[in-house]
Amino acid sequence: MQKTESPEESRRKLDKIVSDLTRSILLKDELTRFWFFILIMFAGVGLWGWILQIKNGLGVTGMGDYISWGLYIANFVFFVAISLVGLLISSVLQLLKISWAKPVSRAAEQIAIAAVALAGIIIVMDMGRPDRLLNIFLHGRYASPIVWDLTVVSTYLAISLLLFYIPLIPDLALLHERMGPELPTWKRKLYKVLALGWKGNDLQFKTVYHALRVLMILIIPVGLSIHTVTSWLFAATLRPGWDSTIFGPYFVVGAFVAGTGALIILMYVYRLRYGLKEYYTDMHFDRMGKLLVLVCLVYLYFNINEFFVPVYKMKLAEGVHLKTLFSGGYAFMFWFAQIVGLVLPILLIQLKFFRRPLPLSLISVVILLSAWFKRYLIVIPTMEHPFLPVQNVPESFHHYKPTSTEMLIMLFSFFAALLIISILAKLFPVITIWEVAEEQGIDKEYLTEKSNTQ
Amino acid sequence: MEKKTRRNFMKTLGASVGAAGVLSSGSLLSACNRVEEVSGDKITLLTSSGELVVVDRSQLKPAELPSLTENQLRGRKGLPGRSWVMVIDLSKCRNARECMKACQSHHQLRPEQHHINVLQMQDSEDTAPYFMPKPCLHCDNPPCTKVCPVNATFKREDGIVLIDNERCIGCRFCIAACPYSARVFNWKEPRDAEKYEGVTYNIEANVPQKKGTISKCLFSADCLRDGKLPSCVSACPNGVYWFGDKNEDAVTNGTTKETVSFTQLVKEGAAYTLMKELGTRPRVYYLPPKGQEASPIEGDHI
Ligand code: SF4
């Protein structure tokens, strides 16, 4: 942080930053419209699937009395996993004072908010009686992991929203001051209201720093518990494949892998679409790549523990489960997730070439896909092999095949998540303006004054 | 069939009418006020075991069924001082499946829903296959009730694990938690839903069933309250089931009606419980399938 520049220099720099970082808000081309159209359409179609399901009962899904959790729960776990990137990037890395992570943290929070919100919605969609949701508050039993899960999911959502909002306040005041008629009046008004009368004096900045620090520390236990508790939904049962003591940390690390992958993809899209090369630089991708290798390595370690030890013992019921994963019907998914989605990325990302934006983003797509496979494999195969034989039920109860309604609802969850991210990007800058300005040595006093170049 | 006095018949009928509630309560009451008159007016009623009967309207009598909340309250408490147990003698099971049929009609189940399921088991390649009826084991350390977020499934004082389908939110966590696959879910509209419409919910029979909620074996808690044996137990033609009260140390055979000491039966028969290493402590005991001749396995019956 050097402070040697003249006021003009500072102002010019700030103008450039503001014009770069507001591109996501101002962009009004065909593509944006098309993108929103697609999102809303698919999310709407998916929602219609849910209406059908409410009308006809969960019988419209491929689930049965034996495989009684399916795509929904797999998606739930997937979304909870992805949301944990908020914790990693905008809390842990910030607390460690890793400065390159600053411009990425708002994108990470966008993902966290969208994913955790959808996780909550999916749980309701999976319920046989969503109309009785209130029973959880009326008759909630604190001994049930589901109640813990709902508690931490909502707390995590609240803290994530605050972590998104508080650093946004100075930006909002700045945008309100500087942006002219190019912005619709309602947006300016919105900024004004949300800016809460921000003046930008030292005291206010001190409050913001302080609040952020408290939140960053608070979110760590909450974030860790949201995924740990999610893993307990499975680990609290006696079923082979779920009855594992390392499920908590195993899920948390897996979440870091999935979330980091998702963030890299989002960064790449923003960089391309909003011309943010100077903000999401090659260096950022390089660092994200290294972070990805690190979490992948830890995840690999957990995977080896989770599978090698039971394979060595081959207990009866456990053995049946492991066989379906290793060489049975799920072998493709399993090995894809392990080799293509884990081992290969670890090897490739070690090479500098693969830490460049495009290759890294492509690898992240594969990682995200196999992360989803992994969640599917956690939920479904275990249920296909209960302790006692499955008899005297229709053939469809023996195996799980998602139906079109489930696909529709899954479509909804993905498009709704993207929609939330897109709306956030359209409403607010995707990178914190004042932090970038601070990083570039621009004095805070310029932030709140009106633009003079217009 | 044992002989029934007229009064007895009326009593059962009254209860059935109340349970079925096919008539609107107004006309039921007015009809019941004139119990002994012969009107010649015939109506069709649904009994609690799922049969349709035609009776004269004048024979109707009001049933004394408590209100929903009262029903749920007493259903949650259980029968004081009791501790129900079941002993299943595998050596006697011939796969007659009468238990399954009786159960399905008692609890308004679809053909693919089983509160009790007769499984074809074979413990190892070298041992003989045998038939094993499997109800809910009413575990004393039940993994299923622990995970329920709303206390919709619970353990009563008398050892029975019940369900309140007026409260269940349909999360199916209890299915995931039960290691014995004892639970079924109403994925669709339950069987004969129209017939049971408007019937007061009886938590001890879990009838009427509701779409989107859970169900499972209840040891026919409604029958126990009436001093009768569970439906499956009395339906078995082969004397497989013994049912009774552990506190009294007496179990009765559903077929022969013979009553013996529970401890003796279990001890002398070398009874065991299913997967006891899981620590669920089932209330259903099995006598080993000694000498059972399981006919060659022919595949599923639905
Ligand atoms: S057998 Fe299953 S459903 Fe029945 S009490 Fe035990 S765990 Fe619960």
Ligand code: SF4
């Ligand atoms: S399905 Fe119903 S009974 Fe089972 S755990 Fe959920 S709420 Fe409780």
